[in-house]
Amino acid sequence: MLTIAYLANQFPCELEPYVGDEIAELRRRGAVVITGSVRSPKGAAEMPDIVLQHAAVRVLGPAMWLLISKWKCVLPLLIRIVSSREPVGKRMKALLHTILGACYAALLRDHDVDLIHVHHGYFGSWIGMTAARLLNVGFSMTLHGSDLLRNASYLDLKLAQCDFCVTISEYNRNYLLKRFPDVDPGKILVSRLGVDVVERATRSTPQKNPDSLNLLAVGRLHEVKDHAFLLRACAELIAGQVPFSCRVAGDGPERRRLESLITKWGLQERVTLLGHIPRMRLPALYDAADVVVLTSRSEGIPIVLMEAMARGRIVLAPAITGIPELVRAGETGFLYQPGSLQDCVAQLRFIYSQMTGDKSGGLLEEMRRRATAHVDQNFNRAKNLQSFADLFPQRSAAARRNRTHANLILQ
Template identity: 30%
Template sequence: MKLAYLVNQYPKASHSFIRREILALESLGHSVSRFALRSDAADVVDAQDIAERERTRYILSGGPGQFARSLFACVRSAPLATLRAFIDACRIGWGSERGVLLHLAYFLEAAVLVQWCREAEVEHVHAHFGTNSTTIAMLARTMGGCAYSFTVHGPEEFDKAQFIALPEKIRQSSFTVAITSFCRSQLYRLVEHTHWDKIKIVHCGLDEDFLRATPLREAANDEEQVPVLTCVGRLCEQKGQLLLIDAVRELVSAGHQFRLVLAGDGPMRPEIERAIAEYQLQDVVAITGWISSAQVKTCIEQSKALVLPSFAEGLPVVLMEAMALGKPVLTTYIAGIPELVEEGRSGWLVPAGSRERLRQALEAVLAAPDEQCSQMGEVGRSRVLADHDAQREAQTLASYLEAYK
C-alpha cells in the first residue's frame, strides 16, 4: 500500500516513535512518503533523524509559486470540492484559536498535499497529532484528495478539542488512533457513539535497539559510587523539571548524595539553570542539551532509575525505553502512564505537582537495593516487550489501513 505520513515537524528529537512506526511499516512492504510542514535542523542530532530529513518533503519550502500552482490544479480538476474545502477552512478557522487567516494557509497547504499525493500515487494519508497536520489532511480529503487517519497523543489535543475541531476530524477520518485506553476514552467523549468503533488503539513502539538490549544489572556510577538519576525530556512546563529541582534541593540539604542528569533541551532551560545556580546545585545537576537516541540509551543505562515528574502527558516513550533497558521509573499517575507503570512493581507513581510526594519517592529510589531495582526492571521490561514492540504495533496499524482503505 502506498502511504503518506504528514507531521507538522519531522524529524524531531521527541518524535522518534514516528520514525520507528514509518520504518516498521516499510519493513512490512508498504511504501511511505514523508511529508511535513517544516524541520528544525537545530533539533536534529540523531543520525537516523538526519537520514529521515533527507527523505522528507517540506510543504513550506516551496514558496508562493508552489501554493499557486497547486491551488490552480485543484480548482481545475475539482472546482466544487475545492470550494467546499475553502468554506470549511473559513468555518473551522472562525471558531478556532488560530483564526481564519491561518486556516486559509492550511487550505493552501492542503492543495500542495493533494498534488504531492497524486504525484506519488498515495492511497492514504496518516497524520500524527490532531492539530494543524490533521486539519490539512482533512481539508485535502474534502478537496478531492485521498482518505486520511490520524493518531492522537494528548494532552494538548484534549485541552483544546473544540478549538481544533477534533470531533469533526474524527468523524471525517477513515479511523482515528489513540495511543492508550485513557486517550481513547477522551476521544469517546467528543463524538457520538456511532463513531466509537473507528477509534482504535495502537501503542507507540520501540525498535530492536531497546527491545533486544541486555539490561545492565548495575548502573555504571562514578568512582565514589554516587547513584545517578536521569530525567529525559524537553525542558518545558509540562515535564515538571523545576519541581524536580526543588525536591533535589531538599534531598541535598538532608545529606543525600547523588547526581541528576537532565537529558534534553527546551524553552525552560534558562529558568532551570537559574534555579540550579540559586540552589547551588551545579555539582549535583547536569543538563546535556539535545542528544542522540544512542546517547539517551547510554544515559539511562548508567542510571539507577529514570525520573519523569510530568504535569501533563500522553504516554512518554522514554518511560518505555527505560523499562526496556531494565530500569525502574519514577513518574506521575496521569493520563495513560498507569497503563504502563505499576506502582511498587515496575516503578514509583506520585501525584503530579506534589513536591513532598516526589521527594519521598526520590528517597525511596535512592534507598532501594540493587536487587529490588533489578526485579522492578524485569517487570517493566516484560510489560514493554508485550505491549510496545514497534514492529507488532505497525502490523496492527497496517491491518486498520488495509481494512479502511
C-alpha cells in the same frame, strides 16, 4: 498496491523515531509511502519526498484552482472556521492551513494516493484533512498527548472527518470518546508505541549499596515537562540529607530559567544540564542511572520511560494520562500524585532506602524484572509496528468503499 501520503509537522525528527519506523514497516509490506513534512527538517540525512514549507509556493497557482473548482469540498471547513469560537489568531491560522492543504493536494495529485495519514492533531492534521477532501481520498491521523489534551483546536471536526484515528493509550481513547460522544467508537483505535527490549546479558547491573542516588531526566526543556518541579525535589533531597546527583538530558526554551533555579537553590554541585544528547548516546546514560525520573504535566506514554524500563532501570513518574498503563505503581515502577512534591520526594527517599538497606535492593530487582517483561509483552517495538501496519489495508479498503465527504452543515 496501497499508496499512503504520510505527513508530519517535521520529518524526520530525532524526537519522533517511531514515525520513521512506521513508514519503514509499511514499505516492507509493499505499500508506497510518500513522506511529507510541513516544516523543513533540521539536519536530516535524508529529506522527505515533500517539504510543504518549500514546495507550497511552487504549486500555489494549481492549489488556488483546486480550491475554486472544488469549492464545495472546502466550504464547510471555511464556514466552521468563520463561525467557531476559537481566538481570531487560531482562525486565521486555520485559513492559512486550508490553503496549505490545497497545496499539499496539488503536490499529491499525480500520485494516485489512497490515504493521507497525519501524525499529531496539530496544524498538520488540518492540512491533511483539507487535502483529503480535495482529492476525495481517505484521511486518518495518530494522536499522542498534548495534541488532544492541551491543543485540541477543531479536533471534533477532524475526528468526524477521519476514516480512523489511532491513539497510543487506552486513556486517550476513553478521553476522546467521553469528550466527543458523537464520534463513532469503532474508528478510535489504540496502537501503542514501543521500544526494543535489551537482552538481560547486555544490561548493566545496578550498583549495590551506592554512595548516592543517581537520577536521570530525559526530555526537551519545555514548560510542559516541568523540570522546575524536578529541581524543587532535588532541593528537598538536599534538605533531607539524601546524597544524590541528577543529570538532565535535553535542551529547549526553559534552559536559562532552569539554570537560574539551579543557582537560586544551590544545586550547582548536584544537578547537571547536559544539553541535547543524540539518541545513540542515551543507552549509556540510562545504564549509569539508578532512577529515571519524569515530571511532565501532560504526556502520552513516554518513550523515555519505555527505554529506561527495557534496560532494567527503576522509573518514577506522575500518575497522569496513560502513564499508569506502562508504570504500574509498586510493580513495574513508581508513581507519585500529580503536583505533589512531598509524594515525589517520599518516593525517591524510599527508593534510596531500598538500595542501601539490609535487603540491598531485592524489591527493586523484582521490579526491574517485571518492568522489562511488561515492556516486552505490551510495548515491544517490532510487535506493535506489525499491529499498527495491519490497520491500513483493511481500514483503507473500507474508506474507499465509503468515500463520500459528508456536508458538515447538515451534520
